[in-house]
Amino acid sequence: MSSLSANRRLGAVLWFASLLLLALPFVFPFWWMITSSLKSASEVFAFPPTILPETWQWRNFVDVFGYQPFARQYFNSLYIAALVTAGTILVSSLAGYAFARIRFPASSLIFLLLLSALMMPSEVTIVPNFFFMTFLGWVNTHIPLIVLPIFGANGVVGTFLMRQFFLSLPGEIEEAAMIDGLGRFGIFWRIALPIARPALGALAIISFLFSWNLFLEPLVFINDLELFTLPLALNNFTDNYGLPIWHLQLAATTLSVLPVLVVYIIAQRQVVESFAMSGVKG
Amino acid sequence: MSYAQKAERRVERRRGWSLARRDALFGYLFISPQVLGFLVFVVGPIVAVFVFSLSERNLLTGQSTFVGLENYAWMFTADPVFRKVLVNSLVFTAGLVPLNIVLALVLALLLSRRRPGVTLFRTLFFAPVVTSAVAWAIVWRFMLQNESGTINQLLQLAGIDGPNWLREENWAMASVIVTRVLKNVGLNMIIYLAAIQGIPREYGDAARVDGANGWHVLRHVTIPMLAPTTLLITIITIVGSMQVFDHILLMTGGGPANATMVLVYYIYQQGFEFFATGYASSLSVILFIVTLGLTLAHWLLRGRER
Numbered sequence: 001m002s003s004l005s006a007n008r009r010l011g012a013v014l015w016f017a018s019l020l021l022l023a024l025p026f027v028f029p030f031w032w033m034i035t036s037s038l039k040s041a042s043e044v045f046a047f048p049p050t051i052l053p054e055t056w057q058w059r060n061f062v063d064v065f066g067y068q069p070f071a072r073q074y075f076n077s078l079y080i081a082a083l084v085t086a087g088t089i090l091v092s093s094l095a096g097y098a099f100a101r102i103r104f105p106a107s108s109l110i111f112l113l114l115l116s117a118l119m120m121p122s123e124v125t126i127v128p129n130f131f132f133m134t135f136l137g138w139v140n141t142h143i144p145l146i147v148l149p150i151f152g153a154n155g156v157v158g159t160f161l162m163r164q165f166f167l168s169l170p171g172e173i174e175e176a177a178m179i180d181g182l183g184r185f186g187i188f189w190r191i192a193l194p195i196a197r198p199a200l201g202a203l204a205i206i207s208f209l210f211s212w213n214l215f216l217e218p219l220v221f222i223n224d225l226e227l228f229t230l231p232l233a234l235n236n237f238t239d240n241y242g243l244p245i246w247h248l249q250l251a252a253t254t255l256s257v258l259p260v261l262v263v264y265i266i267a268q269r270q271v272v273e274s275f276a277m278s279g280v281k282g
Numbered sequence: 283m284s285y286a287q288k289a290e291r292r293v294e295r296r297r298g299w300s301l302a303r304r305d306a307l308f309g310y311l312f313i314s315p316q317v318l319g320f321l322v323f324v325v326g327p328i329v330a331v332f333v334f335s336l337s338e339r340n341l342l343t344g345q346s347t348f349v350g351l352e353n354y355a356w357m358f359t360a361d362p363v364f365r366k367v368l369v370n371s372l373v374f375t376a377g378l379v380p381l382n383i384v385l386a387l388v389l390a391l392l393l394s395r396r397r398p399g400v401t402l403f404r405t406l407f408f409a410p411v412v413t414s415a416v417a418w419a420i421v422w423r424f425m426l427q428n429e430s431g432t433i434n435q436l437l438q439l440a441g442i443d444g445p446n447w448l449r450e451e452n453w454a455m456a457s458v459i460v461t462r463v464l465k466n467v468g469l470n471m472i473i474y475l476a477a478i479q480g481i482p483r484e485y486g487d488a489a490r491v492d493g494a495n496g497w498h499v500l501r502h503v504t505i506p507m508l509a510p511t512t513l514l515i516t517i518i519t520i521v522g523s524m525q526v527f528d529h530i531l532l533m534t535g536g537g538p539a540n541a542t543m544v545l546v547y548y549i550y551q552q553g554f555e556f557f558a559t560g561y562a563s564s565l566s567v568i569l570f571i572v573t574l575g576l577t578l579a580h581w582l583l584r585g586r587e588r
Binding site: 012015019029036049090091097098099102103105107113117120121124126128131132147148155188209212215216230250256261275 | 326411
């Protein structure tokens with residue numbers, strides 16, 4: 001009996017040790033990003049490496065804002081992600097509701113057409129879209145970064161997600177609302193949307209992160225430093241030879257990653273579930 | 283007549299033809315923003331990319347001449363880089379997908395038990411998924427530098443002379459694969475976890491009563507039960523691996539000597555660095571066809587699962 005429990009304890013210890021070992025390459029980069037962002041330009045390369053900064057150079061986090069208009073770039077990312085989130089929620093919940101609850105000719109055909117683009121990378125259309133945006137005069141503005149995610153891949157995922165949710169809505173609720181004299185829009189706005197709050201939360205999370213992390217579109221459409229979003233700005237902390245200024249780059253990266261991580265840790269369950277629900281990324 | 287009956291008759295009357303038609307109108311109204319936007323920003327450009335692929339078109343001047351299938355002919359018979367790009371994309375996918383899936387399964391199996399610490403580890407393994415690819419690549423590039431890089435410094439402390447990870451051809455490919463797996467494996471882990479939790483406990487218990495040990499249960503019960511999930515994850519991960527761009531641009535810039543140049547990067551390079559948007563469009567068509575094929579496979583497998 002005692003050898004069995006000893007076995008079990010050994011198993012638990014092994015289990016914990018192997019997970020700890022596996023977690024190392026997942027956790028260490030975050031640790032190293034944060035500690036290195038507080039080191040001086042020379043200590044970043046010190047040998048042997050210092051686990052904690054010898055001198056905590058908080059100045060890095062100030063210098064980041066002097067090197068390029070980083071505050072402005074940070075704000076760009078924030079407001080673009082906010083607009084993408086709001087736009088996707090509006091457009092996708094309307095469409096998702098209609099596909100799930102309203103009968104109209106060709107609805108499943110149209111939905112299938114949308115679905116076929118679910119996994120289509122935006123890289124396929126980046127060249128024509130560049131000419132299109134040039135034609136519209138939208139190059140070097142934020143408009144493509146807002147419009148393309150709302151109607152492209154991210155929006156389609158959103159419509160799919162909202163449709164799935166509204167399909168599970170009991171029909172009696174709508175009938176009762178109709179008897180109470182509500183029209184279609186009233187039912188959508190006052191009944192369906194409030195019930196859909198969990199799905200809307202998931203959609204908001206994935207839309208915000210989709211926009212926040214977008215790289216190819218800003219790279220192609222934006223030229224001015226003032227208009228950069230965070231991913232572009234991070235890549236821009238380089239010296240005259242194009243080599244990274246590591247301590248500043250890592251400080252800026254920390255500033256862009258930390259808020260997301262904090263929100264993720266607070267709302268861990270919801271964030272994970274949102275990704276699992278949308279589950280089309282690789 | 284009771285209130286309920288009255289209400290029912292009212293509903294009945296409202297279900298008349300004209301009401302159905304008005305409702306259908308609302309349907310079209312509701313989907314119109316999504317559908318119109320989709321036609322304008324996705325379908326239109328996809329059609330355009332096929333047309334552009336038949337031309338030579340300069341990004342800056344916008345000048346274009348019709349060349350028929352010449353771009354494709356050049357791509358498949360003459361362009362030495364395209365051949366390399368195809369091989370690289372295949373190597374990248376063939377390396378990334380099995381590694382991702384095996385690691386995801388191992389993590390999910392380890393974390394499917396109810397033990398203290400499970401939530402913490404789940405949080406840790408998933409954290410890179412919410413982190414931007416750019417940030418992840420920047421930190422790893424920093425750590426994988428030649429002599430002053432953290433990884434090589436640590437190796438040096440252990441008496442090992444590490445390679446120049448991002449500047450030697452084979453190591454560069456291995457580095458981008460492994461760091462990309464670390465970035466995304468958390469998502470597949472979560473999908474596996476949900477599937478494992480859906481396997482009835484009795485199956486394993488019954489096998490154990492028949493004398494199976496843990497390994498047997500895993501091998502002959504758990505993994506076969508997970509087969510549909512594994513198939514879906516495989517397809518999704520292949521599609522994702524075909525789209526890798528920012529990660530490679532930041533870590534290796536496609537180098538050394540195009541050793542990590544993959545399809546999407548090549549589209550970007552041809553179109554926006556060399557301004558050859560006609561050729562970039564033909565490359566996009568290839569990406570479109572590959573993705574469409576994988577999407578269809580995904581649907582067929584999904585259908586079979588149901």
